[in-house]
Amino acid sequence: MDQLIIDEIKRIVQPDNVFVDEPMSNHTTFRIGGNADVFVSVINDHEVVDLIDYLKKNDIPYYVIGKGSNLLVSDKGYRGVIIEIGSNYSGIRIIGTEIVAKAGTAMSRLSHFAMENGYTGLEFASGIPGTVGGGVIMNAGAYGGEMRQVVYRVRVLTQAGEIKMLSNSEMEFEYRNSKAKKEGYIILQTEFRLGKGNPEVIEGIMKELSAKRREKQPLEYPSAGSTFKRPEGYFAGKLVADAGLKGYSVGGAQVSEKHAGFLINKDHATAEDMYQLINNVKQKVLETYSVELEPEVIFLGEFA
């Protein structure tokens, strides 16, 4: 990318948080992905607003990420600017009856904060390895819980550059989707409304869920969690297993032997390995059960 553009970006945000030719494998839980032209880790709303305003005015492509725990980035990387709303953009406060979290706050940190302060409702999120922003936009969920059950209001930046407060119903949450996702809004902050509970009981539930994850999920390998959405009336993992695909691999990418819903980076997988594996699994399940699997994982960049 042109040095003048990089210099301008460094004037808008903290220059120490701007990285050129940054490997995206360092910023995704798949541990896969080529270089982003520029990677910026933002620290506050002003940086996000000013940076996006500049990038839009200059027709420079950008993409917002959290912890990259639901992303497959191309081996060719990303031509443009990756904006990370992550640990540099985190913080939690209690205001009245709400817990307010900045978008880059880790969901596990938020769940533990809620537990320590005697709030119940976020136990399900304690093992989801993403940020509040990524979780809210995806309506992340597990073990019967979903973000839509606990979100009260969300502060977003719209494509038109306006900051808006959306209520829970205005977020139009759906299974792994939301209005903010469809409209390309950026999540800046979220207010959660939770019930009061006993911290020891809440901690007990969190420990139980975390033990279930360790028992059922291949957490020892890089992945993006469940690769496919749950098809109506089925479980993706069961379909993949029943199609005989447990352990099936393309290059270094493999259908986990432990949980067939997880496609893992078994051994230095490339993005193309994973992309091919996803397509082959989709094809085989379609042929065997006439069910079309839809990836939950989001693809970024060019694939063959």
Ligand SMILES: Cc1cc2nc3c(=O)[nH]c(=O)nc-3n(C[C@H](O)[C@H](O)[C@H](O)COP(=O)(O)OP(=O)(O)OC[C@H]3O[C@@H](n4cnc5c(N)ncnc54)[C@H](O)[C@@H]3O)c2cc1C
């Ligand atoms: C081991 C493992 C277990 C998992 N278990 C679960 C689970 O139980 N349930 C579940 O739902 N998911 C699960 N996931 C998937 C993933 O953690 C969630 O989808 C999570 O919500 C993604 O958050 P993130 O911050 O990593 O987002 P990213 O992966 O960085 O981004 C995902 C999408 O969100 C967008 N995004 C991120 N931050 C923002 C923001 N601030 N504003 C606007 N858009 C934004 C990105 O543009 C992208 O489109 C799991 C993943 C792993 C690796």
